[in-house]
């Protein structure tokens with residue numbers, strides 16, 4: 001099995017064109033993970049230098065692949081944002097430590113260009129329908145005449161490629177990634193950048209590097225046609241990965257998806273606490289899979305306890321799952337149906353909360 005020393009030596013044999021040093025010595029290698037027969041890292045280069053470093057990334061990838069026993073290599077090229085305040089490394093810190101850090105300095109975030117609002121969709125618990133809600137909510141916002149993007153940041157289980165029926169690495173143009181277009185949305189997914197087996201590597205610091213890159217180096221909009229709202233499907237849970245992500249992502253608000261059961265609601269509470277900690281407003285709670293099996297109304301009562309708005313419920317409905325599996329979001333496939341109507345209500349409430357009504361000009 002390749003060891004870390006071999007990986008470091010290989011990377012230091014690749015020369016940084018700016019400093020003339022090896023990549024490790026030049027400090028360009030971030031979040032290096034070496035695990036069994038895989039390695040991955042983010043090559044973090046100065047703002048505006050991504051074109052210069054694209055061949056360097058390729059050379060680093062080739063150098064690692066040449067190590068005997070190395071089966072998979074993942075190198076993500078990321079550029080520092082222009083004039084970013086000094087970075088704070090927060091992964092692994094306790095929430096208290098993060099809070100203390102926060103009091104001293106504002107958390108640096110990299111705001112994507114030409115994006116008016118960034119909305120996170122979160123859940124404390126996995127499998128509650130966060131991705132289903134993200135995708136259909138994005139479609140419902142688009143149906144209101146907004147320019148909408150979807151960023152699938154779920155490093156544990158990216159689902160936008162399946163749910164939207166998109167595949168293939170995004171094209172690079174003038175140093176920016178070109179998002180896929182599907183169902184009236186601009187879409188990017190960690191699933192388009194990583195191979196299924198790389199998930200383990202991606203959960204480390206590399207995940208947040210890659211997501212920052214997808215956020216800030218994707219051509220979501222232009223000066224003439226800015227994106228009105230970017231919906232971000234976050235990984236489920238309330239651990240360090242999520243904390244780092246929401247600290248690095250300039251979120252204007254979050255919605256939390258929960259099923260009606262108490263276990264899911266307890267996790268929804270934790271998600272709310274996480275957003276409070278980083279001063280991101282929780283815009284509301286959505287109950288999914290509401291109905292006979294799991295009961296109904298738990299999320300509404302929980303929202304009242306938490307002092308957040310209850311935005312609405314979505315029934316357990318086979319069409320939602322079938323649409324997701326087929327790559328046709330129900331809101332797009334059956335725009336006049338009951339489910340689309342419910343998402344339309346959610347989209348209306350959220351566009352008010354995000355102050356987006358003025359931008360509904362395309363219809």
Ligand SMILES: Nc1ncnc2c1ncn2[C@@H]1O[C@H](COP(=O)(O)OP(=O)(O)OP(=O)(O)O)[C@@H](O)[C@H]1O
Nearest residue numbers: 126127128129130131132236289315316317321324
């Ligand atoms: N209201 C619903 N009715 C029926 N099926 C649903 C509903 N919501 C979600 N599903 C199905 O439940 C499964 C989990 O949903 P989804 O992938 O959206 O959840 P998630 O919270 O994003 O999960 P993960 O934690 O794995 O990312 C999927 O098969 C989806 O199609």
Ligand SMILES: [Mg+2]
Nearest residue numbers: 130131154159
């Ligand atoms: Mg999901």
